[in-house]
Every structure is written in C-alpha cells, then in structure tokens.
Amino acid sequence: MHFVIMGCGRVGATLAANLTEYGHSVAVIDHSPDSFRRLPEGFSGQRVTGMGFDREALIQAGIEDAHGFAAVSSGDNSNIIAARVVRETFGVSNVVTRIYDPTRAEVYERLGIATVSTVKWTVEQVFRHLIPLGPHFDWIEDDAGIAIVGIDLDPSWFGRSVSDLERATKARVTYLTRLGRGTLPSPSLVLQDGDALHMTVETDRAGAVQRIANHPAQEDL
Known part of the structure; x- marks a missing residue:
C-alpha cells in the first residue's frame, strides 16, 4: 500500500521509516529539503519538496493512489488544511491529523477527521506516571x-x-x-x-x- 506523509520532523520521519519497514511505499512532503536528513540512510521512499496542502505536491507524492495520508507537521492550521484537501479533493478517507490544540482536535474528530492531540496525549501519559x-x-x-x-x-x-x-x-x-x-x-x-x-x-x-x-x-x- 502507498502512504503520503506531510511533515518530515521526528514524527514524520519515524512514521515513514516504520511504514517502509513493513513493506509499504511512502512519499514524504516537506517545504524544507533539509528536513529529509531526518530520514534513515537508505530510505527507499519518495521525497517531495513542497507544501502538504498544495495540489501539485500531493499529486507528485502519489496521493491519487494513496491508501492513507498523515498530516504531522508542526502547524495545526497546515495539518487541518492538508487533511481537508486530501479528503475533499482527492477522496482519501483514511486521513490522520496531528493537532496540538486539544479543543480543536475534538472539533475535527466530530467532522470525521481522525486526530492525534499531542498535548492531550502527553498530559495523559504524564498523569499515568504521577x-x-x-x-x-x-x-x-x-x-x-x-x-x-x-x-x-x-x-x-x-x-x-x-x-x-x-x-x-x-x-x-x-x-x-x-x-x-x-x-x-x-x-x-x-x-x-x-x-x-x-x-x-x-x-x-x-x-x-x-x-x-x-x-x-x-x-x-
């Protein structure tokens, strides 16, 4: 299966590496070419320089044939826009979005966009230890x-x-x-x-x- 990831920070790079280890094809989109240095040596996936909500960048990354899309950049607004473009323009239903603001994450969950609230998850994990x-x-x-x-x-x-x-x-x-x-x-x-x-x-x-x-x-x- 083919997956497209927006954002090549620590989360995006690790997710891309894990997916390729499971035998999937992966394309990673990031606006900064330097970010691709976080990918492991010998990474077999595709590197696309651009914005994750840009139609041409998404097409270059193979979004039309993608099984899933993950928006895990550091910006809530960029992740939300990209998730909506992928769902509404390209018809990809398997979309996961990282959202820092837990309130906004709940709103987008209700709209049918799967979200991972980084702040909420971190608080819960710390709470479990405390x-x-x-x-x-x-x-x-x-x-x-x-x-x-x-x-x-x-x-x-x-x-x-x-x-x-x-x-x-x-x-x-x-x-x-x-x-x-x-x-x-x-x-x-x-x-x-x-x-x-x-x-x-x-x-x-x-x-x-x-x-x-x-x-x-x-x-x-």
Missing part, C-alpha cells in the same frame, strides 16, 4: 458520555470473577491483558494478579468505578 492508580482513559466518546478506562484492582479482587467486579461497579469489563495477550473475558473468568483490566463506563462514573476497584471486594458479592 498517579499510578487509575482511572486511565483509553478512549472517550464525549457525545455519548461513554469511556473505556484502565482500572487498577485491590489484591482482594484476585480470585473473584469478572461478574463479581461488574456487579459491584455496575460497569462492563471490555477486555483484559494477561501475560501479554488480550482476551475478551467471560463473566465467569477469574481475575488474577498481573491482569491489566479495561472497563467500559459512563464517563462521569469513571472515578467512582476506580474507587470501588481500589477497595477490598465485599464477601457477599
């Missing part, structure tokens, strides 16, 4: 008020079933990771030490669900 106990939000649907969160368990829950936890929290165990493998648990699955648990909850109840999970399990569940 406060190791959750809830840690993996995914939020703001309009519906639903989220998937990583939940930490008090050791007393080990040996109890998934249904026990769901009954106590009034939330749903979406999936868990055990020994590095993800699984969709049945209600009867017994929780074990080391399980990484993710639950679907009403967003405004995420804190309450985590507090229940952080406290000892009740014997009468």
Whole structure:
C-alpha cells in the first residue's frame, strides 16, 4: 500500500521509516529539503519538496493512489488544511491529523477527521506516571458520555470473577491483558494478579468505578 506523509520532523520521519519497514511505499512532503536528513540512510521512499496542502505536491507524492495520508507537521492550521484537501479533493478517507490544540482536535474528530492531540496525549501519559492508580482513559466518546478506562484492582479482587467486579461497579469489563495477550473475558473468568483490566463506563462514573476497584471486594458479592 502507498502512504503520503506531510511533515518530515521526528514524527514524520519515524512514521515513514516504520511504514517502509513493513513493506509499504511512502512519499514524504516537506517545504524544507533539509528536513529529509531526518530520514534513515537508505530510505527507499519518495521525497517531495513542497507544501502538504498544495495540489501539485500531493499529486507528485502519489496521493491519487494513496491508501492513507498523515498530516504531522508542526502547524495545526497546515495539518487541518492538508487533511481537508486530501479528503475533499482527492477522496482519501483514511486521513490522520496531528493537532496540538486539544479543543480543536475534538472539533475535527466530530467532522470525521481522525486526530492525534499531542498535548492531550502527553498530559495523559504524564498523569499515568504521577498517579499510578487509575482511572486511565483509553478512549472517550464525549457525545455519548461513554469511556473505556484502565482500572487498577485491590489484591482482594484476585480470585473473584469478572461478574463479581461488574456487579459491584455496575460497569462492563471490555477486555483484559494477561501475560501479554488480550482476551475478551467471560463473566465467569477469574481475575488474577498481573491482569491489566479495561472497563467500559459512563464517563462521569469513571472515578467512582476506580474507587470501588481500589477497595477490598465485599464477601457477599
């Protein structure tokens, strides 16, 4: 498959290198030829000097045959304009845009443009380290008020079933990771030490669900 990347900063160069390692063809667009020095030696993809929202530069990069487009330059406005040009002019639906402003990122998500909010993601990662106990939000649907969160368990829950936890929290165990493998648990699955648990909850109840999970399990569940 062919991919076009706008922006050859650290993110764009790393993304381009990873895609080529997986056997895909890649074209990278950047207005500064010096930026291409960030690409690894022997990079087999195409280097296009120009603006990522310029029609001629996009065509030169092969956008008409592209499976996907990533706008990861350092400018929110440039990324947004490029994403809209690629979607609306060239009909590429698989478009991902990096947006620094989290408020604007939410707006463009609602317009159907997949966004990665750099600031929001960084804050969440720092928060996870500062406060190791959750809830840690993996995914939020703001309009519906639903989220998937990583939940930490008090050791007393080990040996109890998934249904026990769901009954106590009034939330749903979406999936868990055990020994590095993800699984969709049945209600009867017994929780074990080391399980990484993710639950679907009403967003405004995420804190309450985590507090229940952080406290000892009740014997009468």
